[in-house]
Amino acid sequence: MARALVFQQLFEPESSTYTYLLADPATHEAVLIDPVAETVERDLKLAAELGLTLRYVIDTHVHADHVSAAGEIRRRTGARTGVSEHARVDCADLGLSDGQTLAFGAHTLTCIATPGHTDSCMSFLVGDRVFTGDALMIRGTGRTDFQQGSPDRLYDSITRKLFALPDDTLVYPAHDYRGLTSTSIGVEKRLNPRVGGGRTREQFREIMAGLKLADPKKIAVALPANLSCGGRAQTPVLTPHVIQDVPEVGIEDLKDRLTDVLLVDVRTPAEYNDVLGHLPGTLLKTLGPELDAFLDAASRVQEIVFVCRSGGRSREATRRALAQGFRAPRNLAGGMIAWNEARLPIVRDDPPL
Ligand SMILES: [Fe+2]
Structure with missing residues (x-):
């Protein structure tokens, strides 16, 4: 029975x-x-x-x-x-x-x-x-x-x-x-x-x-929170603003936190060392197959800030990382243009990591 x-x-x-x-x-x-x-x-x-x-x-x-x-x-x-x-x-x-x-x-x-x-x-x-x-x-x-x-x-x-x-x-x-x-x-x-x-x-x-479904409404909030047990067990250092489902941080949020997060620049090697330069300590993983291979292998729990020229390609990179289950990906709003306009330190002419 x-x-x-x-x-x-x-x-x-x-x-x-x-x-x-x-x-x-x-x-x-x-x-x-x-x-x-x-x-x-x-x-x-x-x-x-x-x-x-x-x-x-x-x-x-x-x-x-x-x-x-x-x-x-x-x-x-x-x-x-x-x-x-x-x-x-x-x-x-x-x-x-x-x-x-x-x-x-x-x-x-x-x-x-x-x-x-x-x-x-x-x-x-x-x-x-x-x-x-x-x-x-x-x-x-x-x-x-x-x-x-x-x-x-x-x-x-x-x-x-x-x-x-x-x-x-x-x-x-x-x-x-x-x-x-x-x-x-x-x-x-x-x-x-x-x-x-x-x-x-x-x-x-x-x-x-053939289904062609939209992303769930809460994906930007739910995935990072659920990978950290409802968001209470581990606290990311940057608090993003969620813009159209993508978490973003501004240059003011990031400038004193550069060593606390993983920085990933998604531009091309030529842009990486052009007049805008890049952030100190950045990995270069160009948007496309190179970035996708990196995301496949990377730890989901690290906090990553994606960077590009003006924030468009890094926004796409952030969206891909979210869809792959990363806990705390963020897009740097305004990219290297905003960073340079604020006259914050850049690096140039070193080989891409
Ligand atoms: Fe599900």
Whole structure:
């Protein structure tokens, strides 16, 4: 006989996010999945009303569309926070790995790595329920066009791992935008318009390539905050202004902080040593393949200020870094032109680093 489980599906309307509260009714130990900053008071009140002790607060992935409440709930309850070990979130208590289990009372939550929407997506299986985050959704899937997304990996995660679960397994995603609340593995195998009905990998790739989605409204705020556990565990030295979703700093903010951040100049080698010069201690990574290769390999947690001639190309570089999950990328507004106009020190004629 299945063990009794306290189960609550909670909703945050601005980002259409589902948060899940699960608990053992005998021991009162609880797990919270994907809590949202805006609804932290509601969730804590509910847990208290039900007499629950939060053991674990876990995220299915590093969300780009809302700020996670995991760090805040840890601070207020002593619960341990967890997210995939591949998420580069240094401040989480647990770096979760594929197959790892977390116990709460008589129940076990099993982590299933389901990358593809991001490289660090995890689904969580508890009894006959699976919490799929943004991997498998109700008649849909997560997008694969940023945050290390990969249609091939998502196709494998869904068809080889999630579809291998029993057909009557109930599926609870991180979001639904039409008011649906759950589905099942069997139903999605038949009806999912992207991966169900025997659709092939090639068909899935084509569907995903044709989506052309806008960036989530909160990406500039949510990604850096979630990579630092809600923004409370590590404090970047520069406070940016967010202009059209891109965090910017001015020359006044930066001039005394040059050695506290990583400076990346995205102009060409010729411009780097032209009359405008460059900032002391700058790396030259020209916008394009060179910058992209650098971003692929760089640590996501360092604070980076991107620089160019007037702030346009560095704005694009900042946008790319954000989409790749960097914690604190900033665009230097006005670029080297503003820097020179303020008569701040420049360097010229040294070889690009
Ligand atoms: Fe997501």
